[in-house]
Amino acid sequence: xxxxxxxxxxxxxxxxxxxxxxxxxxxxxxxxxxxxxxxxxxxxxxxxxxxxxxxxxxxxxxxxxxxxxxxxxxxxxxxxxxxxxxxxxxxxxxxxxxxxxxxxxxxxxx
Amino acid sequence: xxxxxxxxxxxxxxxxxxxxxxxxxxxxxxxxxxxxxxxxxxxxxxxxxxxxxxxxxxxxxxxxxxxxxxxxxxxxxxxxxxxxxxxxxxxxxxxxxxxxxxxxxxxxxxxxxxx
Numbered sequence: 001x002x003x004x005x006x007x008x009x010x011x012x013x014x015x016x017x018x019x020x021x022x023x024x025x026x027x028x029x030x031x032x033x034x035x036x037x038x039x040x041x042x043x044x045x046x047x048x049x050x051x052x053x054x055x056x057x058x059x060x061x062x063x064x065x066x067x068x069x070x071x072x073x074x075x076x077x078x079x080x081x082x083x084x085x086x087x088x089x090x091x092x093x094x095x096x097x098x099x100x101x102x103x104x105x106x107x108x109x110x
Numbered sequence: 111x112x113x114x115x116x117x118x119x120x121x122x123x124x125x126x127x128x129x130x131x132x133x134x135x136x137x138x139x140x141x142x143x144x145x146x147x148x149x150x151x152x153x154x155x156x157x158x159x160x161x162x163x164x165x166x167x168x169x170x171x172x173x174x175x176x177x178x179x180x181x182x183x184x185x186x187x188x189x190x191x192x193x194x195x196x197x198x199x200x201x202x203x204x205x206x207x208x209x210x211x212x213x214x215x216x217x218x219x220x221x222x223x224x225x
Contacts, residue, residue, distance in 0.1 A: 097203050
């Protein structure tokens with residue numbers, strides 16, 4: 001398995017549910033990222049982890065909770081989301097400037 | 111305040127012709143620029159990049175030009191192919207030699223290449 005993988009690819013959840021998104025990178029990179037892409041908007045950086053330490057939280061609401069247990073795995077825990085949180089959530093990893101993206105999780109909040 | 115702007119939401123070109131995608135930025139601290147291509151239901155794929163110490167970088171059919179004084183970069187695709195039809199994102203970083211380059215993305219340009 002190569003590159004950056006994300007599971008699940010699609011997720012539908014109610015506002016009271018708790019769910020988690022998973023990202024795994026097989027590139028040996030030290031940095032991992034969560035992005036949000038809403039319709040007709042640029043990719044928005046949410047969190048940055050470098051060597052498992054969170055180095056950036058881009059004013060993300062606390063209903064999104066990241067976890068990085070090691071340099072290869074990144075999670076995004078979701079709790080009491082709102083319908084406006086429906087979007088494509090992308091994970092990326094890097095070793096330098098170039099970031100490599102996973103396929104994304106299409107999240108729908110009902 | 112959008113630091114990276116792609117002012118053309120869409121572009122349509124004929125197969126075999128040149129596609130030129132444009133990107134403007136406002137932050138003079140940006141020192142590294144990248145182009146990504148995105149198909150529906152997939153993540154962005156890295157295409158080509160350029161450091162601010164250069165004004166041109168070429169990779170096969172793809173060439174990126176950087177004009178620092180105008181804070182403008184462009185991606186040229188020649189010849190364009192129908193498989194190039196996708197959304198193209200410009201991104202910029204002010205990370206220097208840091209290995210956690212925070213990227214700022216433009217809003218994307220949808221390219222359609224007609225057979």
